[in-house]
Amino acid sequence: MIRSILTVTLFVRLAAAAAPVVTKVEPPDWPAAAKATTLRMLVTGGDFAGATVRSSLATAAVQASAAGTHLFFDLTIPAGARPGSYPIEIRTAGGQTQASFSIVPALDRSGRFQGFSPDDVIYLIMPDRFSNGDPSNDDPPVSHGLYDRAKSRSYHGGDFEGIIQHLPYLKSLGVTALWLTPIYDNANRPNQRETNSGAFTDYHGYGAVDYYAVDEHFGTLDKFRELVDKAHAVGIKIIQDQVANHTGPYHPWVHDPPTPTWFNGSEAQHLSNTWRTWTLIDPHATPEMQKSTLEGWFAGRLPDLNQNDPEVARYLIQNTLWWIGRTGIDGIREDTLPYVPRQFWRQWTTAIKEAYPAFRVVGEVFDADPGLVSFFQGGQQRFDGVDSGVDSLFDFPLQAAIAKVFTDRAPTRDLAQVLAHDSLYVDANQLVTFIGLHDLPRFMSSQNATSNGLERAFSFLLTARGIPMIYYGDEIGMTGGGDPDNRRDFPGGWPEDARNAFEAAGRTAEEQKLLTQLQRLTRLRAGSEALRHGRMVDLLVEDHSYAFARVTAQSLAVVVFNNAPQAVTLHIPLTGSGVVDGTMLEDSFGGAPAVQAHNSALDVGLAPHSVAIYRRRSDL
Ligand SMILES: [Ca+2]
Numbered sequence: 090m091i092r093s094i095l096t097v098t099l100f101v102r103l104a105a106a107a108a109p110v111v112t113k114v115e116p117p118d119w120p121a122a123a124k125a126t127t128l129r130m131l132v133t134g135g136d137f138a139g140a141t142v143r144s145s146l147a148t149a150a151v152q153a154s155a156a157g158t159h160l161f162f163d164l165t166i167p168a169g170a171r172p173g174s175y176p177i178e179i180r181t182a183g184g185q186t187q188a189s190f191s192i193v194p195a196l197d198r199s200g201r202f203q204g205f206s207p208d209d210v211i212y213l214i215m216p217d218r219f220s221n222g223d224p225s226n227d228d229p230p231v232s233h234g235l236y237d238r239a240k241s242r243s244y245h246g247g248d249f250e251g252i253i254q255h256l257p258y259l260k261s262l263g264v265t266a267l268w269l270t271p272i273y274d275n276a277n278r279p280n281q282r283e284t285n286s287g288a289f290t291d292y293h294g295y296g297a298v299d300y301y302a303v304d305e306h307f308g309t310l311d312k313f314r315e316l317v318d319k320a321h322a323v324g325i326k327i328i329q330d331q332v333a334n335h336t337g338p339y340h341p342w343v344h345d346p347p348t349p350t351w352f353n354g355s356e357a358q359h360l361s362n363t364w365r366t367w368t369l370i371d372p373h374a375t376p377e378m379q380k381s382t383l384e385g386w387f388a389g390r391l392p393d394l395n396q397n398d399p400e401v402a403r404y405l406i407q408n409t410l411w412w413i414g415r416t417g418i419d420g421i422r423e424d425t426l427p428y429v430p431r432q433f434w435r436q437w438t439t440a441i442k443e444a445y446p447a448f449r450v451v452g453e454v455f456d457a458d459p460g461l462v463s464f465f466q467g468g469q470q471r472f473d474g475v476d477s478g479v480d481s482l483f484d485f486p487l488q489a490a491i492a493k494v495f496t497d498r499a500p501t502r503d504l505a506q507v508l509a510h511d512s513l514y515v516d517a518n519q520l521v522t523f524i525g526l527h528d529l530p531r532f533m534s535s536q537n538a539t540s541n542g543l544e545r546a547f548s549f550l551l552t553a554r555g556i557p558m559i560y561y562g563d564e565i566g567m568t569g570g571g572d573p574d575n576r577r578d579f580p581g582g583w584p585e586d587a588r589n590a591f592e593a594a595g596r597t598a599e600e601q602k603l604l605t606q607l608q609r610l611t612r613l614r615a616g617s618e619a620l621r622h623g624r625m626v627d628l629l630v631e632d633h634s635y636a637f638a639r640v641t642a643q644s645l646a647v648v649v650f651n652n653a654p655q656a657v658t659l660h661i662p663l664t665g666s667g668v669v670d671g672t673m674l675e676d677s678f679g680g681a682p683a684v685q686a687h688n689s690a691l692d693v694g695l696a697p698h699s700v701a702i703y704r705r706r707s708d709l
Pocket residue numbers: 221222223224225226227246247248306
């Protein structure tokens with residue numbers, strides 16, 4: 090008995106006396122700055138109980154987790170600190186070890202951190218599905234077995250190098266910004282939380298296991314920085330996809346959280362997200378009613394980060410600033426925006442704008458109701474006392490109308506009826522408008538879809554208010570149903586592909602026509618101040634026709650849609666549009682005859698299923 094007590098005591102002593110071990114330092118480095126910066130460091134490892142830290146940089150507020158596996162402390166980088174290695178000594182009763190940390194040179198601000206605006210045309214790429222520029226990272230040893238092009242939910246080999254190689258193609262389309270789905274390191278194993286089959290992987294990037302690393306299938310952090318720099322060199326911005334609401338199911342924190350309140354609940358016990366987003370905009374709702382939507386685990390399985398824990402908030406804000414400062418990106422697309430407390434977004438956007446004033450954020454609020462979506466745009470305090478500071482949102486309400494109107498499943502006036510809600514937004518011109526994205530079936534796979542319908546949809550997208558976005562492959566009318574069928578490989582992105590649709594010779598006549606028309610539209614928009622920034626004035630709204638003007642002090646465009654299967658003659662009133670009698674207007678797009686404003690009206694003849702984009706000769 091005495092002997093066993095002695096053994097236990099000895100064991101506890103030995104365990105307590107072990108030297109600390111460091112496995113991870115977050116952030117691993119930080120750009121030098123003109124202003125002093127205090128970071129909240131998170132070191133992961135073991136035996137941190139009672140640790141003290143020492144560095145040539147000032148440290149404070151050291152806090153080890155109860156399990157001794159995480160260590161928080163403040164680290165202050167003084168103004169003008171020289172780049173270099175600044176190791177941190179961690180000491181306990183059991184010994185000492187070093188955590189590495191370095192200050193790196195700050196990136197030159199010119200041509201970086203640019204934000205985005207209606208002057209841009211965004212193009213959404215899933216890196217795994219666009220182009221395979223580097224076969225050596227298709228099936229990396231660390232995550233062997235996740236690559237299989239024959240399986241729709243496996244990695245297919247696309248990467249940063251593939252995007253770099255196709256920058257000239259993107260440039261030729263008129264694209265000026267790329268949104269890439271998340272590039273964080275995801276699990277090196279099959280995702281069996283989604284299904285037991287083992288055939289699912291996190292190729293889509295939405296299952297982060299390391300917020301400070303790039304997934305090995307896409308390349309390295311340096312390769313990503315090369316992509317940003319090379320895109321910038323040809324006038325293309327980069328928008329990073331970030332996810333602050335939840336981690337991936339295999340993030341090591343799930344079984345060893347840095348604080349007891351790091352997640353909302355635990356893997357064993359948590360709420361499921363009930364998607365009751367309406368409760369978040371409801372002045373009559375109680376916090377209890379909102380709880381499952383804010384704190385529930387996405388799809389019942391994605392660990393929900395608790396941004397009300399100040400350590401979590403600090404971690405996420407710092408992580409965002411790190412990506413921006415280390416890579417030179419221009420914007421962020423923020424995933425699952427509504428499911429995070431709005432006061433967190435306030436802190437987060439404030440920190441971003443303080444450091445990078447031109448930077449812009451677009452949030453995902455996946456809903457077709459403008460009353461709901463508009464609530465989440467920043468620039469105004471809402472009833473909850475919070476101005477989120479989020480610049481832009483995706484225009485899901487307009488997408489829903491576009492998808493139906495241009496497949497003859499809804500009257501054309503539905504477009505105007507969605508735009509009629511624009512006064513709900515702080516600034517509807519900043520919304521990102523789109524026809525398709527990776528969470529919706531492709532346009533060409535929807536009921537009644539035709540290539541001509543998609544061409545008219547593009548015509549609307551590139552002439553209406555907002556910041557237009559194109560989903561990769563829609564420019565050639567790629568097909569695909571729901572996820573993951575809507576994420577097929579771009580034909581020609583792989584050396585072994587039967588054809589290469591990145592080049593004219595590899596496209597069908599129908600694909601070529603669509604792509605050429607889109608190129609004409611992006612060029613038209615780039616050359617017309619009215620189409621990018623003009624006030625939108627509805628001139629004629631009918632079941633099968635829609636005419637609107639875009640007007641600035643200097644520039645004018647009148648856009649007319651005939652969505653009927655027969656030719657029409659339209660009498661379009663101009664009162665209130667700013668178009669004066671005698672103005673000659675020429676169709677820059679569809680080839681309709683020139684028209685002259687007369688008696689405050691235009692008489693226009695349009696071919697079946699066609700679009701005219703009229704401009705003054707002086708604006709051409
Ligand atoms: Ca590859």
